[in-house]
Amino acid sequence: MAEDKSIYCASVTAPVNIAVVKYWGKRDPKLNLPTNSSLSVTLSQSDLRTHTTASCSSTYPPPDTLILNGQSEELNNRTLTCLKLLRSMRAELESSDATLPKLSQHPLKVVTANNFPTAAGLASSAAGFAALVYAIAQLYQLPHSPTELSRIARQGSGSACRSLFGGYVAWEGGEKADGSDSLAVQVAPPSHWPGMRALILVVSAAKKGVSSTSGMQQTCTTSALFQHRVKDVVPRVMGQMKEAVEKKDFDKFAEITMRDSNNFHACCLDTTPPIFYMNDVSRAAVRMVEWINEKAGRRVAAYTFDAGPNCVVYYEEGSGREVAGTFKGLLGGAAGWDGERGRAVEAAEEMAGLKEDKALASVVETLTAGVNRVILTGVGEGPMKVDEHLVDEKGEAVVS
Amino acid sequence: MAEDKSIYCASVTAPVNIAVVKYWGKRDPKLNLPTNSSLSVTLSQSDLRTHTTASCSSTYPPPDTLILNGQSEELNNRTLTCLKLLRSMRAELESSDATLPKLSQHPLKVVTANNFPTAAGLASSAAGFAALVYAIAQLYQLPHSPTELSRIARQGSGSACRSLFGGYVAWEGGEKADGSDSLAVQVAPPSHWPGMRALILVVSAAKKGVSSTSGMQQTCTTSALFQHRVKDVVPRVMGQMKEAVEKKDFDKFAEITMRDSNNFHACCLDTTPPIFYMNDVSRAAVRMVEWINEKAGRRVAAYTFDAGPNCVVYYEEGSGREVAGTFKGLLGGAAGWDGERGRAVEAAEEMAGLKEDKALASVVETLTAGVNRVILTGVGEGPMKVDEHLVDEKGEAVVS
Structure with a gap:
């Protein structure tokens, strides 16, 4: 042969x-x-x-x-x-x-x-x-x-x-x-809940300080709180999240998503030496999402942070104007709005009101200075x- | 009468x-x-x-x-x-x-x-x-x-x-x-361990977002990790800290102090909505203390943060040059070095080495820009x- x-x-x-x-x-x-x-x-x-x-x-x-x-x-x-x-x-x-x-x-x-x-x-x-x-x-x-x-x-x-x-x-x-x-x-x-959208706020980041591989093992061995997360928090939350997805219950989805992101970063902070992935820009993004939800009178947006400062904001297609539009109003100068999805987002006019909200002034300033790119996407195959x-x-x- | x-x-x-x-x-x-x-x-x-x-x-x-x-x-x-x-x-x-x-x-x-x-x-x-x-x-x-x-x-x-x-x-x-x-x-x-010193780095802070009174009750009712802190972490740590004080064991004192500060702020972050007291300047102070301890080859400094971004650094009198001196080398321009205690601190010369350490460049920059006053003090009556x-x-x- x-x-x-x-x-x-x-x-x-x-x-x-x-x-x-x-x-x-x-x-x-x-x-x-x-x-x-x-x-x-x-x-x-x-x-x-x-x-x-x-x-x-x-x-x-x-x-x-x-x-x-x-x-x-x-x-x-x-x-x-x-x-x-x-x-x-x-x-x-x-x-x-x-x-x-x-x-x-x-x-x-x-x-x-x-x-x-x-x-x-x-x-x-x-x-x-x-x-x-x-x-x-x-x-x-x-x-x-x-x-x-x-x-x-x-x-x-x-x-x-x-x-x-x-x-x-x-x-x-x-x-x-x-x-x-x-x-x-x-x-x-994806066809079960196709309207799920994600807006990624890419933070002009300094280099990541701690790799996730070494970071997570430090957390396992040094965090007193982490064992509690593993044994008590996650098993409960997994069941709740599956139910939220099954019912397409965005309010519950958002509540758990934000809570679990915070719980995870809390364990990072409880690590010795402490691991910080979120920075002042990340925290400003949290406040902005809280502001959007408050203004909407319900949870229309959910933030989550991986092992870095970038913020991923989940929202439903129907809340696009309230969520992506608000961020476009604020961060219109960032790269990434020029794609098909970005062009379709209407910058929300309520931003005028936001900019007059003195309590939010430093949040807005930190966000606009710290986010240099956005990525608009959604659930996929x-x-x-x-x-x-x-x-x-x-x-x-x-x-x- | x-x-x-x-x-x-x-x-x-x-x-x-x-x-x-x-x-x-x-x-x-x-x-x-x-x-x-x-x-x-x-x-x-x-x-x-x-x-x-x-x-x-x-x-x-x-x-x-x-x-x-x-x-x-x-x-x-x-x-x-x-x-x-x-x-x-x-x-x-x-x-x-x-x-x-x-x-x-x-x-x-x-x-x-x-x-x-x-x-x-x-x-x-x-x-x-x-x-x-x-x-x-x-x-x-x-x-x-x-x-x-x-x-x-x-x-x-x-x-x-x-x-x-x-x-x-x-x-x-x-x-x-x-x-x-x-x-x-x-x-x-105080006479038992009179050499305990504290350097307070006062962060040019935006107004505190959440009062500690309302913040702590939010943590009690919403943080899954907090109950673990209360039941498991603190009772153990109280005994260890009393022993460290009794033995004047600074290494142990420092270890517990830093760990407990992080554990507390982790619970704040695990609160819904999350409470952030530490900001990028606070985190830079953490990194600086870690650097000082690494350089000294043992724990000579311990950071702790209350419900705000200010950093309190505990150290022993004998480590004054390594700890306060290092910070004076960095933050000599801040107010507060002109008092009797401040004048006595010799700015550490190793700072030259620090400033060439590229990994620390953003830490140094954040600290010098963010700390506008220091207070030198120590244990007292x-x-x-x-x-x-x-x-x-x-x-x-x-x-x-």
């Missing part, structure tokens, strides 16, 4: 997700098993996505390679773990069906690019690992479900497991030592296969 | 105290009974004190009056409660000894002044109520101990009960519904009787 010199290729895009019940802390750092369950909203890939091509060929020189946004990257241990697990799943298929090409024996070339600036400080590792795992699963034609693949993506980056689904996604923390029950499941598809490859027919990475 | 037209007068000064195990939350708002015990260091009255004259006379027109820093103030409910309790203690004395003048029947005039700017945002209510209670106790010649008086001062302002003692002071929260066991006791006099009266022989307030 002649040697197979084909270039095999599969390309996918995968979404970012932003948790409303936060993941923080690992019960097993090696297997990336979390101390608690979490729940997120998957954001639309029209606005934020990772595009990844997985390719393999007997003609590629070993070892496996990764090109991220045009730069050759070293494969870290987590990536190596994912590749190893996927390869062994492919090898199992090959051993049960001799007609299959022996792709598991070929070096892999993974080329990946984000459609958003990495400098924006958006958690890109979730989308990145979801895309990597999903692309290789497509390349290898693995018959495994997204939930089964989530077990692998989790080992790349915890929150990546949630990016294997669209809509509203739970990562069930599980209890088994081997992590076999630590999996992502879809709570509801999970990873999808695409035809555009980032590797050409000769196996070279396409320079974009 | 001719009517007694004398002007009776007693004057005292009382100190500020800064807690190292924080008081936050009332189990009984009316009696000002705390959810948990707390522990503080009383600061020297050479640097920060309230001076109060209590005076009474049958010639004063009713009702009781209060003049604070030259301004006539309405007597609030808490002040009225203190006056009522003290008056009834005096009446009891009078009823058992008919020779005593009937001071309890005279209108009271209380005149009080601070030796520090109220605008500095330093908790002045503790010193204020301690001085009020102690001055009236002197005027009435009450035989009660400071601990007995602390029960009254507590009803004026919780932390005031701790200002009735010098040195290291515990407020035992107590368990009884009537508050009779909620009392301040001296853990150690409790309230004392003084001869200088703020009421003249005619019963008029002395304009200072």
Whole structure:
């Protein structure tokens, strides 16, 4: 049999997700098993996505390679773990069906690019690992479900497991030592509650002080409050949030989202040494959301903060003018309003009143000085296969 | 018997105290009974004190009056409660000894002044109520101990009960519904550990957003983490802190102080809506203290924050150059270095190294821009009787 010199290729895009019940802390750092369950909203890939091509060929020189946004990257241990697990799943298929090409024996070339600036400080590792795992699963034609693949993506980056689904996604923390029950499941598809929107306020940030990987383990070992979060707070809140999503109860969704973000950052602050991700700009965003809700007479907006100062504001399409419009009135000068979604937002006129509210003057000043970009997006679909490859027919990475 | 037209007068000064195990939350708002015990260091009255004259006379027109820093103030409910309790203690004395003048029947005039700017945002209510209670106790010649008086001062302002003692002071929260066991006791006099110093970094603050009185009740009712603080964290920490004071173990003192400040602010952040007292300047002060300790190779400084952005840095006299000197090197332009204590501090030369440390550049910038005054002080004595009266022989307030 002649040697197979084909270039095999599969390309996918995968979404970012932003948790409303936060993941923080690992019960097993090696297997990336979390101390608690979490729940997120998957954001639309029209606005934020990772595009990844997985390719393999007997003609590629070993070892496996990764090109991220045009730069050759070293494969870290987590990536190596994912590749190893996927390869062994492919090898199992090959051993049960001799007609299959022996792709598991070929070096892999993974080329990946984000459609958003990495400098924006958006958690890109979730989308990145979801895309990597999903692309290789497509390349290898693995018959495994997204939930089964989530077990692998989790080992790349915890929150990546949630990016294997669209809509509203739970990562069930599980209890088994081997992590076999630590999996992502879809709570509801995007079509169940399609009007969910997210406005991301990108804070002109100083470099992140503490990586989330080391930060969360410091919290586990030093925070007296964190154990309480894990045992008492999150289990209760997970049930409430699933119910809020099921009922499309935005008021409850918003209440829990804000509370859980604060609870998470409280545990960061209770860490020794303390971890601060929110800064004065983040706090001004909190006050602004409170102002909007007060003015509306109900919760129409919910803030949440990951391990950084950026604010994600969830709201429903029907409250677009009150929420996004208010922020556009304030932050019209920031980048990001020029896209299709941004142009559609009408800057709210009530801003005149806001600017006369003396109590809010320093909030407004801090926000306008500190937010240099906004991203408008909404709930979206999970990873999808695409035809555009980032590797050409000769196996070279396409320079974009 | 001719009517007694004398002007009776007693004057005292009382100190500020800064807690190292924080008081936050009332189990009984009316009696000002705390959810948990707390522990503080009383600061020297050479640097920060309230001076109060209590005076009474049958010639004063009713009702009781209060003049604070030259301004006539309405007597609030808490002040009225203190006056009522003290008056009834005096009446009891009078009823058992008919020779005593009937001071309890005279209108009271209380005149009080601070030796520090109220605008500095330093908790002045503790010193204020301690001085009020102690001055009236002197005027009435009450035989009660400071601990007995602390029960009254507590009803004026919780932390005031701790200002009735010098040195290291515990407020035992107590368990009884009537508050009779909620009392301040001296853990150690200033002479036990006289080298304790405090550097207060006064942050050019915007107005405080949330009063501590309303803030703490919001925390009690909405924070999931707070109950854990009350039940598990504070009882353990109180014992450890008493031991650290007893042993003059600064390392342990510092560890607990910083941890408890963070734990308290974590509970504030876990409140709905979240309460933020620390701002970017406060956080920069935290980082600076961490830097100093890292450089020293041991804990030589401990930060703590009350319900506001000001940072109080505790250190031992022997570490003055490393701690106060480092801050003087950075913040030499701030007001407050011109006093006797400030002039004695040698600006540390290592600052040159600090300023070249790029990771610290934004910390240094934030601190120098945000701190406009420092106060150098140290552990000090409790309230004392003084001869200088703020009421003249005619019963008029002395304009200072």
